[in-house]
Amino acid sequence: MSIHHALLPSRALIALGGEDWRSFLQGLITQDVETLAAGEARFAALLTPQGKLMYDLFVVGQAEGCWLEVEAEHREALIQRLKMYRLRAKAEIAADETPVSALWGGPAPAQDEWVTDPRLPGLGFRSYGASLPATDDEEDYDAHRLELGVPGPADWGFEQTYPIEANFDLLGGIDFKKGCFIGQETTSRMKRRGQIKTRMLPINFDGEGPAFGSEILAGTLRAGEVLSGMDGRAMASLRLDRISGELTADGWEVRVERPDWMAADQPPPLS
Structure with a gap:
């Protein structure tokens, strides 16, 4: 089985830190971050108050703070929105230029730091600043994702789709046991009623x-x-x-x- 490694220029990072970063993020997104460990990634989203998808996220635990992996074209808008929500929270928010890449088709190489893609084992790993040479491009990665039947940002658009309709609940993108998050009422009601x-x-x-x-x-x-x-x-x-x-x-x-x-x-x- 051949290993594939592709840079993902459509993805970018936001560095989040400060003593209140966990409690700040916990109240915003669909995923629990209170228990997030360094070197672990969790799939999540930031929703509108009406419960529709604005931004998909990978939250990647660091020794201090976390990275938010987001769509590159929306990074600046998301930074501004996070700063708007910050209010008095002691949280630092800044763009990070570390490149994002994906590896699939085999085990993660030992010489680089990789995190398991939390959605599906078949999607492989994500890396931030990997030194491994690229063997494929982002189009190849998208073909692999499509082969597994996993939707992407081009499918759910911006403020058009409920996360359950985009299978976030089946891909580990929503923690229904955590406390409140933006758009939780609509999301929880859809899941509870089971009428999707x-x-x-x-x-x-x-x-x-x-x-x-x-x-x-x-x-x-x-x-x-x-x-x-x-x-x-x-x-x-x-x-x-x-x-x-x-x-x-x-x-x-x-x-x-x-x-x-x-x-x-x-x-x-x-x-």
Whole structure:
């Protein structure tokens, strides 16, 4: 099995420190950080008060403070938002230019510091400033992630999607036992009621396939929307009550796949 290592220029870091950093962050994001250990990464999100996704995060424990791995294009906006929330908390917030990379297809090399990707074992490891030469690029990593059926930022957009619809609950991105966080009421209510109507799932098709945003139809009924992807495969936002029959998108026949990592009852079995 070959090891793949790719730099991820679409990702960037924010350094968070100061004596109040844990309590400050704990009240904001979907993940518990009170028990975060140095060298450990946890997947999380910062939501709107209405419970929709703004920013996905990896929170990476350091000896003092943590790194927040975020989308590079949104880093400055997130820094400004964190400073707005800071108020009197003794927390230091600054951009960090350490490069982000991912490794998959084998064990982490001993000569570099790597953290396990907390979403799925198959996604491998994340590294910050690794000295290992790159063997692949970010497009290769995205293809690997898509092959595992894991959605990414291009799929959930900005303030458009509830985290459960993007499978954050199944990928370890929400701690339902922690205290309050922004958007918790809506998120907890969706989970508690168990009435999740829409989720992101991979779809397969022959050839180039339908474009991003194409409507997916179950007969004449809307079943969902095509999201990011490549030839033969894409992510899709799908109504779970309309995916058991034949589906088309922009004239293409599409086939829904349920990844092995999804719980047996989420979503319903496909025919």
